[in-house]
Amino acid sequence: MKGIDLEIAPGERLALVGESGSGKSLTASAILGLLPAPLRVTAGTVRFQGTDLAGLSRKERRKGLGARIGCVFQDYRGSFSPYHTVGSQLVEALRTARPMKRKQAKQMALDSLEQVGLPAERAYASYSFQLSGGQLQRAALACVLLLRPELLIADEPTTALDIVSGRSVMQLMLDIQRQTGCGILLISHDLNLVLDWADRAAVMRKGRLVEEGPCDVLRTSASHPYTQELLAACPSLDDALHRHEGGHVHEAHC
């Protein structure tokens, strides 16, 4: 991959869009320092509030940035270990980021589970395999809410969900941003979906950025033929929902 130049301001939503295999997830992994071996960053910098992340070891990243950059992935089951309850993992994450008494952390975890629309006590006591995909993705966002990162990287967070749960996860990310002021990098293959949601979109193809700009501009006057192709190819989520619900868009619940 070459020539990837992205910038996200606090409180901004940037969508990284492109077809399967274009390099979106590897871009996120490179930002997070999680590129699978033998892949590595050979040139360029990744700066987070002035700190060059490439210069940090994995341990330094975890320690210094663990709670400042949050992630949500397509594989929601991978966000939680099946060996511990969701609640105990939220508590652990919170206490690692901010030392505090277990009781206080538990209360905060319950509050955040409630805020993301889950039955808090039940979700807290559940193992990941006891929750649905939509519920688990909400629990992962409860963790984001709890840790209040400055940047959230969401890699296709709705792709594995049904259309209604996906819509509610998108809305939830907006709510979290309103509460925390975090910047969000959303990775998606659906340009029409993100145009309704993000401030700016960057379009990737074959490991390169082909176009980047404000969503309003891309919607009406995308200049690259590949962007135009994506615009023509993907139905927006609202269109799909209207079809799915026979013309009625209902409030989404997982």
Ligand SMILES: Nc1ncnc2c1ncn2[C@@H]1O[C@H](COP(=O)(O)OP(=O)(O)OP(=O)(O)O)[C@@H](O)[C@H]1O
């Ligand atoms: N571990 C790896 N080793 C070598 N090549 C890889 C590895 N992971 C991904 N790739 C290649 O890098 C390219 C970009 O992959 P990436 O997963 O970033 O695509 P993507 O745009 O996120 O696709 P998708 O939407 O399907 O997740 C692909 O050609 C893929 O085959």
